[in-house]
Structures are given as structure tokens and as C-alpha cells.
Amino acid sequence: SPHIVLFIISCLMSIISKSSSPWTSSLPHELLTLDTANRLRVDTTSIELASRDFGKIVQENPLAVLHPSSVNDIITLVKLSYNSHVPFGISARGRGHSLRGQAMAKNGVVVEMTCLTSYSEGSGIRVFRNPNKLGLSYADVGGGQLWIDALVATLEYGLAPVSWTDYLYLTIGGTLSNAGVSGQSFRYGPQISNVHEMDVVTGKGELVTCSNYTNPDLFYAVLGGLGQFGIITRARIALDKAPNRVKWVRMLYHDFSSFTRDQEHLISIHGLDYVEGSLIMHQSPPNNWRSSFFSLSDQSKINSLVSKHGLIYYLEVVKYYDDLNINNVDEELRVLIKGLNFLHGCIFTKDESFIDFLNRVRNGERELQAQGLLDVPHPWLNLFVPKSGIMDFNAGVFIDIIHKQNKTTGPVLVYPLNKNKWDDRMSAVTPDEETFYSIGLLLSSGDDDWEVLEDQNKEIMNFCDKAGIKAKQYLPHYRTKEGWMSHFGSKWDMFQKRKAMFDPKMILSPGQRIFNSVL
Numbered sequence: 001s002p003h004i005v006l007f008i009i010s011c012l013m014s015i016i017s018k019s020s021s022p023w024t025s026s027l028p029h030e031l032l033t034l035d036t037a038n039r040l041r042v043d044t045t046s047i048e049l050a051s052r053d054f055g056k057i058v059q060e061n062p063l064a065v066l067h068p069s070s071v072n073d074i075i076t077l078v079k080l081s082y083n084s085h086v087p088f089g090i091s092a093r094g095r096g097h098s099l100r101g102q103a104m105a106k107n108g109v110v111v112e113m114t115c116l117t118s119y120s121e122g123s124g125i126r127v128f129r130n131p132n133k134l135g136l137s138y139a140d141v142g143g144g145q146l147w148i149d150a151l152v153a154t155l156e157y158g159l160a161p162v163s164w165t166d167y168l169y170l171t172i173g174g175t176l177s178n179a180g181v182s183g184q185s186f187r188y189g190p191q192i193s194n195v196h197e198m199d200v201v202t203g204k205g206e207l208v209t210c211s212n213y214t215n216p217d218l219f220y221a222v223l224g225g226l227g228q229f230g231i232i233t234r235a236r237i238a239l240d241k242a243p244n245r246v247k248w249v250r251m252l253y254h255d256f257s258s259f260t261r262d263q264e265h266l267i268s269i270h271g272l273d274y275v276e277g278s279l280i281m282h283q284s285p286p287n288n289w290r291s292s293f294f295s296l297s298d299q300s301k302i303n304s305l306v307s308k309h310g311l312i313y314y315l316e317v318v319k320y321y322d323d324l325n326i327n328n329v330d331e332e333l334r335v336l337i338k339g340l341n342f343l344h345g346c347i348f349t350k351d352e353s354f355i356d357f358l359n360r361v362r363n364g365e366r367e368l369q370a371q372g373l374l375d376v377p378h379p380w381l382n383l384f385v386p387k388s389g390i391m392d393f394n395a396g397v398f399i400d401i402i403h404k405q406n407k408t409t410g411p412v413l414v415y416p417l418n419k420n421k422w423d424d425r426m427s428a429v430t431p432d433e434e435t436f437y438s439i440g441l442l443l444s445s446g447d448d449d450w451e452v453l454e455d456q457n458k459e460i461m462n463f464c465d466k467a468g469i470k471a472k473q474y475l476p477h478y479r480t481k482e483g484w485m486s487h488f489g490s491k492w493d494m495f496q497k498r499k500a501m502f503d504p505k506m507i508l509s510p511g512q513r514i515f516n517s518v519l
């Protein structure tokens with residue numbers, strides 16, 4: 001009978017485990033007797049993969065890795081930990097594109113969410129098109145699905161999600177645990193503002209459907225909740241009519257105050273679909289892995305400007321279009337950018353398909369990979385800087401630290417967002433000002449010198465403290481409880497209460513080191 005077979009397997013495993021198996025340490029033996037045991041991997045390859053991430057700074061081995069074949073496998077695993085005398089940590093892992101071990105589970109179990117692919121397994125992608133009002137359409141998408149796959153599936157219906165990240169090979173569950181920001185966020189809010197409903201396996205192993213109307217506490221806890229309250233197995237994502245193509249424009253500035261004034265103007269008016277911006281310095285060519293945009297002749301023009309000014313900025317905007325406005329999109333765009341103060345003649349335009357624009361980072365990623373430059377440490381620093389501090393940030397960080405010290409390798413992003421597009425009930429944390437800037441120092445280094453850039457990151461944070469700039473980390477990481485308390489500020493009490501409610505044994509996402517940072 002199956003029970004006898006399981007018993008024999010269990011005995012064999014316990015003999016093997018005398019020397020090396022994880023079950024000798026903290027994983028309970030009951031786990032082996034469950035059906036789910038077939039999907040648990042303890043081989044070196046699976047363990048190594050789950051012990052790494054994109055950041056390549058932290059490495060922590062789990063004891064086992066679950067390749068779930070259904071949502072039930074996840075429920076079983078979490079319940080078992082919850083009911084154990086000694087609960088073990090469990091981390092959902094999307095694509096592992098975290099930077100500092102956030103999706104790891106030292107001596108626990110990592111759940112590879114991308115294994116769940118089909119709708120019958122409780123994952124997959126299902127599109128609901130509302131023919132009367134396309135803006136009321138939505139897609140039910142598995143937590144382990146990639147955004148690129150959600151895009152491809154929804155485009156088949158002439159629809160697309162409205163809020164994006166710059167890079168699409170991230171999972172739904174991974175970005176919803178943070179926020180998901182890009183050039184569309186000023187208009188639609190971050191990705192967490194564009195979710196109607198979710199299915200979540202809580203830290204008690206209960207599968208709960210939540211929304212603004214049903215279990216709202218859990219719903220808002222999970223959005224931007226750093227994986228602390230539950231494992232997202234399905235999210236209902238808002239969709240709208242997809243355009244066919246985009247007009248994509250970059251304008252160069254030398255004067256930072258004109259640059260930010262124009263950015264802030266553009267996010268306050270209606271008409272553009274995307275607004276971002278970036279630094280161009282000696283050491284960062286105008287084209288980088290995030291997108292190749294400038295032609296060769298544009299590049300030489302830009303290089304001479306950089307030689308002259310040292311540091312310049314480009315403002316980047318996009319207007320979507322399709323057959324309906326194909327004849328007037330250029331005129332619409334001209335009106336929208338009229339009166340902007342970019343350097344004379346320094347405006348560059350591109351016409352691109354919608355999907356190629358959204359997927360613009362992919363080619364650069366492939367190129368880096370081919371050159372062996374992708375699998376390197378990434379000591380990124382992502383911040384939300386309040387508008388009131390952005391001029392000081394430019395002087396103290398962009399000019400004095402980044403440009404003058406000349407250590408930064410990688411793109412540096414800077415673009416404004418509107419706080420009124422973020423719901424304060426969500427766990428995500430932003431500065432306390434109506435307009436704040438998303439700053440991304442997307443740094444990479446050699447295997448041995450990432451600490452130099454980490455020191456630079458510390459210097460930047462110290463500068464902000466001294467200058468009284470109340471910046472908040474995005475994709476946050478702290479080593480102490482005090483760090484987390486100050487990060488969450490007035491939201492800390494609520495965050496703690498929600499943890500006690502939905503994951504009282506502190507099982508989920510130990511890699512974030514929020515509730516285990518002091519142990």
C-alpha cells in the first residue's frame with residue numbers, strides 16, 4: 001500500500017539523513033510522509049540556485065526547495081511548519097531578482113513559485129475582457145507568473161496591464177511584495193495600486209481570498225508587504241486597452257532645476273503615458289543595458305556635451321498611440337512638451353512597438369549575459385526622495401558623490417511620482433510629501449570590489465541624514481530592528497500587528513530580516 005511505501009522511504013531517508021540530510025537539523029520528519037515530499041529537492045543544484053539572487057552579495061542555503069505542483073503543496077508546507085513545535089522559515093521565491101537575500105530562507109524551505117504555471121494548478125493567466133468598457137477588464141494571474149507572460153497573454157485580447165516595471169522578467173508576487181514602479185506610475189500608481197483581488201496562503205497555512213471588500217486587512221498588508229503576511233498565489237490585475245505603438249522621446253538638460261521642474265510639470269498634466277529620467281556621466285555611455293536608444297551620431301553629440309558639462313540629465317517621455325490617433329500623435333506630443341527647457345536642439349525621438357518599448361531592457365540583459373557581465377554583484381541602492389530634498393540630493397549625491405568620486409558603474413534613474421496614487425493602507429512605505437522621486441542607482445561591480453560601492457551607498461544615506469532629507473529605501477534592507485522601525489515610521493505598529501495576525505509564528509520571508517533581524 002502507498003503507506004507502506006512511504007514508511008519505507010521515510011526509514012531510508014532517516015538512515016541517509018544520519019550524515020547529511022536536512023532532516024537531521026530542523027525540518028520535521030512528518031514532511032517526508034506527505035505527498036508533497038516528492039516535490040521537495042535537496043540536491044546541490046536546487047539548493048545553490050535558491051541560495052543566490054541577482055544582487056550576488058548575500059548567500060544563504062535553505063535545507064530544501066519545494067517545486068510545488070499546486071497551491072495545495074504550498075498550503076501543506078506552511079501548515080506543517082505552523083503546526084510544528086519548531087517552525088521552520090519559508091520563503092516564496094519569484095525570479096530571485098532581489099538584491100540582498102530577501103527571497104532566501106536560511107535553514108528553511110524556499111518555494112520556487114515559477115514552477116506553478118497552469119491555471120489548473122491554481123496558477124496560470126486568465127483574461128476577462130469587458131467588451132463594454134475595456135478599462136474594467138482584468139486578468140487573474142498566478143503569483144509565480146512573469147510580467148512578460150502576463151503582457152503576451154493579455155495582448156492577445158487587445159489589452160494590457162497599466163502599471164509596469166522597467167524590466168518584465170520579474171514575477172507578479174515578487175513585485176507586488178515591493179511596489180512595482182516605472183515611468184507609468186505617476187499616472188496609474190505603482191503595480192500594487194492596480195490589483196483588485198488576491199489569493200494568499202497566510203503564515204497559518206490558510207488560503208484566503210482578499211480585496212478591498214473581503215479581508216481588506218490582509219489585502220493591504222500583502223501589497224508592498226515584503227512577503228511577510230502570505231504567499232500570493234493569484235492576483236487580479238487591472239487591464240486597459242493596449243496601444244499598438246509608442247512615440248518615445250528623450251531630451252537633454254544640463255540644469256537640474258529645469259530638468260526636475262519639467263518632470264514635475266509633465267506628471268501634473270494629462271496626456272503622457274510614461275515619464276522617467278536619468279543621469280549621463282563620463283563613465284556611463286548614453287546607451288546602457290536598460291535600453292539602446294541613441295543612434296551613433298546622437299551618441300557623439302551627447303559625448304561632447306558630457307565632456308563640456310561633466311554631468312547631464314535626460315528626461316524621457318512616451319506617448320502611446322494606435323490607429324485611432326496615428327495621424328495626430330505627433331501634434332499631441334508637440335503640445336505636451338511645448339515650453340520645456342531642455343538644451344537647444346537636444347531632443348531625440350524613436351517610434352517603437354508597444355511590446356518592444358515595454359520589453360526594452362531584455363536585449364541589454366542578453367548582451368550583458370553574453371559578455372559575462374550579468375552574473376556579478378549588484379549593490380543597488382533604490383530610494384524614494386521627497387521633492388523638498390531633491391535639489392540638495394543632486395548637489396550632495398549626484399554631483400559630489402557619484403560624479404566626482406567616479407566609482408559608479410551602471411545606470412542612475414531619477415523620476416517623480418505622485419503620492420496620491422498610493423493607498424496609505426498598503427504596507428509599502430513612501431516619503432510624506434505629495435511628490436517624491438524614485439532614484440535608482442543600478443550599480444554593478446567585480447566579484448571583489450562591491451564593498452566599495454556599498455560604502456558609497458552608506459555615504460549617500462549618511463548625507464541624506466545629515467542634510468535632513470527624509471528619504472525612504474525602496475526594496476529596503478536593514479540589519480537592525482531600529483532600522484526597520486524607522487523605515488516604517490508610523491506604519492510600524494500596524495505592520496507588527498498584521499504580522500501577529502497573519503503569520504504569528506514568523507515563518508514567512510525570513511530573508512527580509514525584519515522580525516528575525518534581532519535574533
Ligand code: FAD
Pocket residue numbers: 053054091092093094095096097098099102103104113143144164165166167170171172173174175177178179180181182226227228230231232233475509511512
Ligand atoms: P524575488 O526576488 O524572488 O522575491 C522578492 C520578495 O518577494 C521576497 O521577499 C520573496 O519572499 C517575496 N515573494 C516572491 N514571490 C512571492 C509571492 N508569490 N508571494 C509573496 N511573497 C513573494 N522594481 C521596480 O519596482 N521597478 C523596476 O523597474 C525594477 N526593475 C528591475 C530590474 C532588474 C534587472 C532587477 C534585478 C530588479 C528590478 N526591480 C524593479 C526590483 C524588483 O521588483 C524586485 O527585486 C522584485 O522583488 C523582484 O521580483 P522577483 O520575482 O524576482 O522576486
